[in-house]
Amino acid sequence: MKIKFTLLVLLVLSSNLLTAQSRATGPFFSEYIEGSTGSNKALEIFNPYPVVMDLSGCSIELYPNGASVPSQTQVLTGFLASGDVWVLANSLATDTGILNVTDQFSSVCNFNGDDALAIKCNGEYIDIIGQIGFDPGTYWGVWPPSTTLDHTLIRDSMVTAGEIMWSGAAQNQWYGFAAPEYSHLGWHTMYSTVGLDEHNESNLFRLYPNPVHGTLNVECSSSAQSTITELNIYDMTGRIVLEETLHSQLSTVNCPLSSGLYLVRVEANDMIYQQKLIVE
Numbered sequence: 002m003k004i005k006f007t008l009l010v011l012l013v014l015s016s017n018l019l020t021a022q023s024r025a026t027g028p029f030f031s032e033y034i035e036g037s038t039g040s041n042k043a044l045e046i047f048n049p050y051p052v053v054m055d056l057s058g059c060s061i062e063l064y065p066n067g068a069s070v071p072s073q074t075q076v077l078t079g080f081l082a083s084g085d086v087w088v089l090a091n092s093l094a095t096d097t098g099i100l101n102v103t104d105q106f107s108s109v110c111n112f113n114g115d116d117a118l119a120i121k122c123n124g125e126y127i128d129i130i131g132q133i134g135f136d137p138g139t140y141w142g143v144w145p146p147s148t149t150l151d152h153t154l155i156r157d158s159m160v161t162a163g164e165i166m167w168s169g170a171a172q173n174q175w176y177g178f179a180a181p182e183y184s185h186l187g188w189h190t191m192y193s194t195v196g197l198d199e200h201n202e203s204n205l206f207r208l209y210p211n212p213v214h215g216t217l218n219v220e221c222s223s224s225a226q227s228t229i230t231e232l233n234i235y236d237m238t239g240r241i242v243l244e245e246t247l248h249s250q251l252s253t254v255n256c257p258l259s260s261g262l263y264l265v266r267v268e269a270n271d272m273i274y275q276q277k278l279i280v281e
C-alpha cells in the first residue's frame with residue numbers, strides 16, 4: 002500500500018546521485034520493525050532515484066544466527082515509483098499499524114534481532130542490516146544507541162543509497178524507537194546534505210540565528226524578490242515537526258523544538274529552499 006511519501010531531494014540531485022549510480026543500484030532498507038510481542042515484524046524498502054525502479058532481479062535475503070547462506074529469499078517483482086516504499090511483513094503479524102500499510106507478506110520477515118538481512122540486485126549486494134556470516138549474540142547495535150531487538154529502526158533521512166559495510170558505516174544510519182512504533186511505516190523521507198548546501202550557496206534564503214533557541218527568523222534576500230509562503234521543519238527521521246504558512250519576505254517563527262539537528266524547507270514563489278538548522 003503505497004500511501005504516503007516525501008522526496009525532498011529532486012531539486013538538488015547532483016553528485017550524490019551520480020555517485021550512487023556509478024555502482025550497483027537498487028532500493029535500500031528504510032525501516033526495520035522487530036516487535037516485542039508475537040510476529041509483528043516488517044521491512045520497508047525505498048526507491049531513492051528520480052525514476053521508476055524495476056524491482057525484477059532484486060531480492061531480500063534473511064541470514065539467521067550467523068549463517069553465511071540465506072534461509073529465506075524473497076524475490077521482488079514489479080515497479081517501485083520514485084520516492085515510494087514497499088512494505089513487507091510477517092504473515093502472522095496482528096497489529097493494524099503494520100497490516101494497514103503492508104504490501105506483501107514474506108517469510109524473510111522472520112528475524113529476531115541477531116540475524117542479517119540483505120537486498121541483492123542482479124547478483125550484487127545493495128544494502129545489508131548486520132553482518133552476514135557473523136552471529137552477534139542477541140542483537141546488532143546501532144548509533145544513536147538502539148538495537149535490532151524489539152525495536153523499530155528508521156533510516157536516517159540523509160542516507161541516499163544502500164550500504165553493505167555494517168560496522169562503523171550502516172550501523173550509524175538508524176534511529177531506534179522502542180516497539181511498538183508503527184507511525185513511520187509506509188513512507189520515507191530522503192534528502193541530501195550535499196544538495197542542500199549547493200542549492201543555497203547563493204544565500205537567497207537565510208535562517209538566523211542558527212543555532213536557534215526560541216524565535217527563528219526566516220528571510221529571502223531582496224534580490225530573490227520572493228515571498229515565503231510555506232515553511233516546514235523536519236526532524237532527522239523525516240517527520241514534519243513544524244508547519245507554518247507565511248506571507249512575507251521576512252518572517253519570525255516560534256521554534257519550540259527539542260535540541261537537535263533539523264531540516265528547514267521553505268517555498269517562496271516557485272522556488273524551494275532547504276537548510277539545516279540546529280536547535281539548542
Ligand SMILES: [Ca+2]
Pocket residue numbers: 065066112113114115116
Ligand atoms: Ca535469529
Ligand SMILES: [Ca+2]
Pocket residue numbers: 031032045185186187188189
Ligand atoms: Ca518508513
